[in-house]
Amino acid sequence: MRRGIFITFEGGEGAGKSTQVRRLAERLAASGREVVTTREPGGSEGAEAIRALLVQGEADRWSPIAETLLLYAARADHLERLIRPALARGAIVISDRFADSTRAYQGAAGGIDPTLINRIEHAVLGATRPDLTLILDLPAEAGLARAAERGGAEARFESKGLAFHQRLREGFLAVAAAEPDRCAVIDANQSIDGVSAAIAEAVANFLRRDREAER
Numbered sequence: 001m002r003r004g005i006f007i008t009f010e011g012g013e014g015a016g017k018s019t020q021v022r023r024l025a026e027r028l029a030a031s032g033r034e035v036v037t038t039r040e041p042g043g044s045e046g047a048e049a050i051r052a053l054l055v056q057g058e059a060d061r062w063s064p065i066a067e068t069l070l071l072y073a074a075r076a077d078h079l080e081r082l083i084r085p086a087l088a089r090g091a092i093v094i095s096d097r098f099a100d101s102t103r104a105y106q107g108a109a110g111g112i113d114p115t116l117i118n119r120i121e122h123a124v125l126g127a128t129r130p131d132l133t134l135i136l137d138l139p140a141e142a143g144l145a146r147a148a149e150r151g152g153a154e155a156r157f158e159s160k161g162l163a164f165h166q167r168l169r170e171g172f173l174a175v176a177a178a179e180p181d182r183c184a185v186i187d188a189n190q191s192i193d194g195v196s197a198a199i200a201e202a203v204a205n206f207l208r209r210d211r212e213a214e215r
Contacts, residue, residue, distance in 0.1 A: 004087030008098040011136035013158045014146030015188045021096045023196050036086040039096040044081040047074035055154040064110030076124050100175050108171025109164050132206045136188035140165035
C-alpha cells in the first residue's frame with residue numbers, strides 16, 4: 001500500500017487557500033490517488049462545533065491561551081477521526097490550515113510563549129506532521145481587503161487589526177525559514193492561475209523527492 005501524504009495550506013486572511021486547496025485536490029485526484037480535503041479549525045464533527053466558538057463573535061471573545069487550548073482540542077479530534085485514518089489507508093490529505101496556524105496566530109501574533117505551544121503540539125500531534133506545507137504569502141493589507149470583500153459571519157480573526165495581521169505574516173514566514181525542507185512560500189499576490197502554477201511546481205518537486213527517497 002502507498003503511504004499517505006499530508007499536505008497543509010497556511011497563510012493569512014484572504015490569501016486564497018480554499019480555492020487553491022480545491023484546485024490542488026482536483027489535480028492530484030486526476031492521477032488516481034484518493035484525496036481527502038479538510039480544514040481547521042474543523043474537519044470532524046466535534047472540531048466543527050469548536051470552530052463556531054473560535055471564528056465567530058467579538059475579537060476579544062477569547063484570550064490567545066484560551067484559543068490555543070480550544071484549537072488543540074479540535075485538532076486532537078480532527079486527527080483521531082479523519083486525518084490519521086485517511087493517511088493509514090494511503091490517501092493524500094490536504095488541510096486548509098493545521099498546527100502552523102497556531103504558531104502564527106496565537107504565538108507570533110497573539111504573544112503566546114512558543115515553548116508552551118511546542119509542548120502542546122508535541123503531546124497532541126505525536127508523529128503526525130505535514131509532509132509539505134504551502135504558505136500563501138501576501139501583504140496583510142491586501143489580504144484583509146480581500147477578506148472584507150468576502151464577508152460572512154466567520155470574521156472574528158479578521159477584526160483583530162492590521163498590526164496583528166502584520167505579525168501574523170511575519171510568523172508564517174518565520175515558520176518557513178525554520179523548516180525550508182517542509183515549507184514552500186507561494187506568492188499569493190498574483191492571479192489565481194499564477195498561484196496554482198506555483199503550487200503545482202512546489203508539489204511536483206516534493207513528489208519527485210518523495211519518490212527518490214523511497215527507492
